[in-house]
Structures are given as structure tokens and as C-alpha cells.
Amino acid sequence: MSIDENTAARVAKLARIKVEDEALPALASDFNRILGFIEQLNEVDVDGVEPMTSVTPVRLKRREDVVTDGNQQQKVLANAPDAREGFFAVPKVVE
Structure with missing residues (x-):
């Protein structure tokens, strides 16, 4: 597969990366080198x-999967700009 300048420009646009017209040949070349390397890896x-x-070879430490709530409701809600009845209060967003 070969990437031309038009395709490189389209990829840059889709990625929302501003690429000047004079940089497109180098970008297309970089894409082609990357694809060439991928094709090389596919041959392995x-x-x-x-x-x-x-x-x-590292084994991750495992812990028992136990659900806890931490019993810190008041500390957590202390950071809330508005808390009512033990919950975060948020403004209504749906009419």
C-alpha cells in the first residue's frame, strides 16, 4: 500500500493536525515507511x-476483590459545591 500526498492530507485533516502543503511529501514518505515496517512485521x-x-516475567500482586464504600461520605461531600441528603446536587440539564 502506498500513501500519496492527497491521502496524507486527508489523514492529517481527520486527525485534526495542521500540516502545511510543503510538509505533505515528507508526511507521505513517513507514512509509507511506517506501512513498510508493518508489512515487514507481518512476514514474521x-x-x-x-x-x-x-x-x-512479572506476576502482578493480586488482592481480594472486595467492594467497600470507604465510609467517607461526609468527607467526599465536603468538596461538593452543593450537596443534599447525602448526594451531590447538580443543576437540571434536561428540560
Whole structure:
């Protein structure tokens, strides 16, 4: 797949990145190099290779999954500009 200047301009527009017209050839070239590298990676045989989450075999510490509310309702609501009956009060947004 090859990226031309028009496609590079469209990608920049979709990404909402301002790219000057004189920079489009370099951007298209960068895109083509990236796609070339991806094509190179696709040629690698990965059959039988397990997916990994890290380059080092690290086991994450696990904790028991217990739901707690922290019993800090008053402290949390103290930061609210408007709290009523134990809840945050917000202005009505739907008519």
C-alpha cells in the first residue's frame, strides 16, 4: 500500500493536525515507511508464540476483590459545591 500526498492530507485533516502543503511529501514518505515496517512485521512467523504483557516475567500482586464504600461520605461531600441528603446536587440539564 502506498500513501500519496492527497491521502496524507486527508489523514492529517481527520486527525485534526495542521500540516502545511510543503510538509505533505515528507508526511507521505513517513507514512509509507511506517506501512513498510508493518508489512515487514507481518512476514514474521509467530505461530506457537504466546502473547506477552511484559518483556520480563512479572506476576502482578493480586488482592481480594472486595467492594467497600470507604465510609467517607461526609468527607467526599465536603468538596461538593452543593450537596443534599447525602448526594451531590447538580443543576437540571434536561428540560
